[in-house]
């Protein structure tokens with residue numbers, strides 16, 4: 289039998305469309321007692337599945353589900369004392385709950401195209417209706433967390449079936465944002 293890969297429990301049965309009027313809500317960690325709670329004002333953007341080893345994923349999932357919000361719109365509401373930064377050297381300052389391990393938000397503070405944005409996991413919203421993921425990023429990276437290379441054709445096929453176009457870095461929209469930022473810095477940006 290072919291090697292079975294769970295993309296993500298919220299996606300394996302099909303990608304559920306978000307509600308166009310979704311306007312944010314409360315992100316909650318997985319602790320039964322004293323959960324960390326964060327408010328996100330307004331909706332999230334660029335929701336996608338990420339296969340990298342650094343993004344938080346639920347047990348058994350090969351991919352995370354991750355989107356961005358403006359950092360100005362993210363506020364820790366409760367039990368922020370349980371948060372710690374996973375890797376202080378990383379671009380994304382992932383703040384994880386020290387007890388359950390869920391990443392609650394990851395602001396980008398460095399001089400970078402994504403500065404001012406925070407990475408969040410919409411599946412942790414207590415409210416339904418968050419915008420559905422629309423692509424899959426860092427797909428080849430799932431090999432680094434233990435998916436056999438021989439399973440990759442099946443994984444990419446399944447992602448396409450789910451409507452999540454697979455990319456081994458980010459999607460063209462975000463890659464263009466990064467390249468535009470780099471070109472501006474280099475002084476080579478040309479506006480048509």
Ligand SMILES: N[C@@H](CCC(=O)N[C@@H](CS)C(=O)NCC(=O)O)C(=O)O
Nearest residue numbers: 339340341342343378379380429432
């Ligand atoms: N192959 C690497 C890729 C890691 C990576 O570059 N992740 C992307 C997508 S989340 C990123 O932007 N990382 C910046 C960071 O982790 O701060 C892995 O899986 O660990």
Ligand SMILES: [Zn+2]
Nearest residue numbers: 317319385388
């Ligand atoms: Zn927790």
Ligand SMILES: [Zn+2]
Nearest residue numbers: 338340342343
């Ligand atoms: Zn990632």
